Amino acid sequence: MATNLNNLFKTSILNHKTNQKNNLFTTTTQKTTRFQVTINATSNKKSAKQLIESGSIRTILPKDASIAMNSEGFILLDVRPNWEREKARVKGSLHVPMFVEDKDNGPLTLLKKWVHFGYIGAWTGQYLTTFNSEFLSQVENVVPGKDSKILVACGEGLRSLTATSKLYNGGYKNIGWLVGGFNRSQDNDFSEIEGKEKLKYATIGGASYFFLQLLILLQTVSK
Numbered sequence: 556m557a558t559n560l561n562n563l564f565k566t567s568i569l570n571h572k573t574n575q576k577n578n579l580f581t582t583t584t585q586k587t588t589r590f591q592v593t594i595n596a597t598s599n600k601k602s603a604k605q606l607i608e609s610g611s612i613r614t615i616l617p618k619d620a621s622i623a624m625n626s627e628g629f630i631l632l633d634v635r636p637n638w639e640r641e642k643a644r645v646k647g648s649l650h651v652p653m654f655v656e657d658k659d660n661g662p663l664t665l666l667k668k669w670v671h672f673g674y675i676g677a678w679t680g681q682y683l684t685t686f687n688s689e690f691l692s693q694v695e696n697v698v699p700g701k702d703s704k705i706l707v708a709c710g711e712g713l714r715s716l717t718a719t720s721k722l723y724n725g726g727y728k729n730i731g732w733l734v735g736g737f738n739r740s741q742d743n744d745f746s747e748i749e750g751k752e753k754l755k756y757a758t759i760g761g762a763s764y765f766f767l768q769l770l771i772l773l774q775t776v777s778k
Contacts, residue, residue: 603720612719613731617740629706629731634718639710643750643757651693653714654684691725701726708733710758
């Protein structure tokens with residue numbers, strides 16, 4: 556009887572250890588699989604540079620924009636903030652800002668505001684901005700068809716370049732990028748312009764462009 560109990564006890568311990576190993580293997584396998592899925596999902600997102608180099612995003616010069624819009628069916632999407640668009644805009648273009656005014660009063664934002672108004676805002680009329688977290692969903696509201704041809708534009712081409720990759724990774728596959736932005740456009744590149752200023756002057760340029768890039772870099776790092 557004692558021998559039988561010992562054998563039963565040993566068998567139970569062996570079974571318990573075996574189950575522990577199996578559970579550990581299953582859990583590890585599940586974690587590894589989830590990790591691989593996460594890696595694959597991340598790797599599927601491509602940068603704007605990769606998309607342009609592969610030809611997935613088409614580059615369109617301002618002088619060719621009207622042909623792309625009138626003959627090929629591209630919809631012009633203006634991703635500049637409201638205050639730039641109010642100065643000058645292409646009539647009939649859609650508008651979803653890639654950046655919006657940053658109204659946060661946290662320590663980092665206050666520091667950026669101090670830099671901004673000390674070196675930029677006071678003499679350019681630009682507001683401190685932050686990424687528009689609802690950008691993709693707002694574009695989906697105005698352009699629900701993911702197969703639509705969209706020509707993305709901003710003032711100098713930097714913000715629209717970022718927007719193209721977000722749209723592409725969000726399911727839009729027929730995307731064009733206005734190279735150099737509206738700053739490089741000439742008076743006759745677009746048929747009708749609304750606003751009080753010339754389109755090419757509606758966005759800051761020159762020396763202040765460096766500081767605008769610096770602000771965008773700060774905003775990216777702080778995310």
